[in-house]
Amino acid sequence: MSTQILVVRLSPFFLEKTGFWFEKNFKDICQQYPNDYLLINKSQLTLLSDLVRKLLDLGYEKVQEVSFPGEFSQKGGVVDIFPVNFVNSRLAFRLEFFNNAIEEIFPLEKLEVLDEVKVRKILKAKLKSQKLFSGLKELKVGDYLVHLDHGIGKFIGLEKLSPEGPDYYVLEYAALDKLYVPLGLERKLSRYVGFTNPKISRLGSSTWQKTKKKIKEEVEKFAKELLGIYAEREIASRPPYLKDQEIESALASTFAFRETPDQTKALLDIRQDLLKTKPMDRLLCGDVGFGKTEVALRAMLMAVSSGYMSILLCPTTILANQHFQNFKQRLVSLPLNLEILTRLQSKKEQKRIVDRLILGQVDILVGTHRVLSQDVSKYLFNKGHGLLVIDDEQRFGVRQKEKLKKLRSSLDILSLSATPIPRTLYLAFSSLRQMSLIQTPPLGRLPIKTMISPWSEKKIKEAINKEITRKGQVYYLHNRVTNIENVKVFLEKLCPKAKIGIVHGRLNETKLLKTMTDFQLNKINLLLATTIIENGLDFPNVNTLIVDDASRLGLSQAYQIRGRIGRFSIPAFAFFFHPKKLSPLAQERLEALKQAQALGSGWQIAIRDLEIRGAGNILGREQSGSINQIGLNLYCQMLSEIVLRISD
Structure with a gap:
């Protein structure tokens, strides 16, 4: 049994300290940091609601079941807390209330958590990610906000509770209940971004904690599946690509624009991927007309100059034809063999191209899903390696995607997405998959x-x-x-x-x-x-x-x-x-x-709508329900934390 426990604020300062430091500096903490700790004594008279409020103020997250430092749960008159100052001992504590007094304090069984260094790293990342994913700029009355501990409410303005006091974010919940969040705790809030209008939460209900727990489990399963897929690709190997500065410069000189910083960065990312021995699987996202195709063409040339074949796979015949015409103009002065293959070509023409593929006489092939047909696909990438560029992968059918999966193991893959994605998703997802963003239009383009x-x-x-x-x-x-x-x-x-x-x-x-x-x-x-x-x-x-x-x-x-x-x-x-x-x-x-x-800047509304669609394309239909229930920002925050926790 314990008679007293110290609970310190979840803050970068305290996360730097060890368990021994807290024991040695107990008195100094109480004197020098009066607003940053909570001292809990057995038999102490206190309202349960006051204790919960204080834990929330100290930055602790209310959960269904405690499993990690910085969390607490409340079921009836029982409160479980895992103080961040007990990371090294892996101890969480249970408080049992009777009337308005703490009747018992005792440690729970030691929890299975990661080593102390990893835990501190995760907690610091959590504090940082809460700020990154909150998205509270340009907040308007009527916007939906997600509170980490209380769920989804509607923002109805800023208020002072006393003339000299601080400002509070005021959120309205079901049954017109209100929640006041002090300005210093805005990291607990995130803007609700979803595919539909959300269901408003009820304050004091356990539904939000259950929802959060269920979605955390789903996100963890999703992250593990993705990590598993990319771990399989890690086993595959191929010789690194060669650098041919002369041929790359020749193509660059025919580009009508100067490369944007985002294009330059994406090309650098791709070149670094291709110089490794592990096959590339990179996603290139960008808005319409921001120059993704140019990056793809140059990547294809990198493959060809290393002696490998490149294929651009398009979802429609129109797109394939347009890319082919553009590539023909751009590559006219280079000694390359370029072909197009779609089902609209005559059988004689299709046979001619397949014969050239068998002989290894095609450097760059532009095509539709006709390329994935068995009579063609078996002759692709005769050397076992090469670059496959997929334009708008989400527009291919289930069967075609299955065929693509079989091709993926040792090939280098560059997927292009015409739908922009939110930066929050990029931050959460980039540790799971190689990604590049093109967010700026070509230089010199005039506004419409x-x-x-x-x-x-x-x-x-x-x-x-x-x-x-x-x-x-x-x-x-x-x-x-x-x-x-x-x-x-x-x-x-x-x-x-x-x-x-x-x-x-x-x-x-x-x-x-x-x-x-x-x-x-x-x-x-x-x-x-x-x-x-x-x-x-x-x-x-x-x-x-x-x-x-x-x-x-x-x-x-x-x-x-x-x-x-x-x-x-x-x-x-x-x-x-x-x-x-x-x-x-x-x-x-x-x-x-x-x-x-x-x-x-009102077009940002449209961009936000497209970004949500882009998030759905990348995460898949199965994740859409989870995103709707807690909002994309909190979903990304969870994904980011879970990836950090389960990786390594």
Whole structure:
């Protein structure tokens, strides 16, 4: 039995100290750090609620079951605490209350925790990660916040409880209960980011602790599975790639932009991966038009200059064809064999390419999932090594992904994601998987001038003629296939100089590809399209976008489509037109679009929405439920801590 225990604050200062230091400096702690400790005595009169509040103030986390230093739990009149000053002895304590007095204090069985040095490292990282993942900048009344110990509430403002006192974050919970969080404890708060609006927690309920415990177990299982996958790849080995500065410089000299710092860093990351003997498996994330394909092309050249084959795998024939045309232009002066393989080619042409693959005469192959067919895949990477670049992996089907897994063991893999991801996920995930982020647009790119107005025939005519006069091209977005031919007739009368092509999802794939090729070769200067243009298309000569009914688009969709123009140092214009009469939902969408335009930084809302989607793509559908229950920021914080705990 114990009669007294000291519980010190979870802080970097105390985490530097050993158990012996606490014993030796007991009196000094009590005198010099009056706000940073709690002294608990047997028979001490104290309210259970006051004890819990003090432990929360000292930075301890309330959990369902204590298993790690810095945690406490409460079940009825029983409180378990694992003080951070008892790390070396691995002792947690149980307090039993009777009425308003602590009747018993006794140590629990020694807990199975890591060694003292590792525990202190994890606790320091935890304090740091709580600040990193909180995301409280630009907090607005009505935003949802997650409190580590109490769950999800709604932020209703800052308040003082006394004229001279500190400010408190005020959170509203179920049954209109309020929680006051002092400004010094904001690390316990994180902004709720999820796929749906959250369910508000009830203060004092055990549901939040149970939810947190369940999700922690799921996150740990997920992290162990990922670590297992990457551990298997660690066994695989291949000779390091060679450096050919001359051929790399020759390709770099044909790039129309200066590399951004993010592109340079990504290329350096990839080069370092390829110079090792372990196969690379890197994820490259970035927004539309930020230069991921350029990084991929240069990586492919690194492989080819080392004597290995490179393959770019695309989710659609249109994308494969576009990449092939671009690569052909860029590689024209280099002694390389470039081919494309899709199911739309004739059988004779496909056989010619497969024959070349058998003879090892293809350096770079651009293709769709046709490349994964058995009659082709068995002839790929004859030397057993090579680089596979996967463009938008999440857009491949389950069967194709299974085939990709089989290819992965000894190949170098570079996966490209067109959807940006939150920095919090990058920080949590980067220790599990090699990742590079491209977050800045190419240097010299001009901002897109965006206009939102009621539908105007005059403005549409002016915008199209202005672009055609400067030898540019136009996207005209009309998102209804049923009457798209009528719109073509209208545009031909309005702008006789416009050479118009139509693309939409119901179009025959051969015709679709021909129209896109004609557009790429400037035989067409106005592409009348549905939202099919949202994904992956990159035509630097297209610098005017006209959306004839913006009220049908969500903000993030409008953002991505707008990102399809303005790819060069030429002024670009986006026109979002809308009907004069709008439904409430259309009005809401339009208001969001107007706010985004007025604020400038309002597009961050769209980016945040896309980042959540990106998080879902990377973590997988199975993790989406967990993210919704506790929010992405707390999920990432948990993932970061668990990876640190179970790695090594």
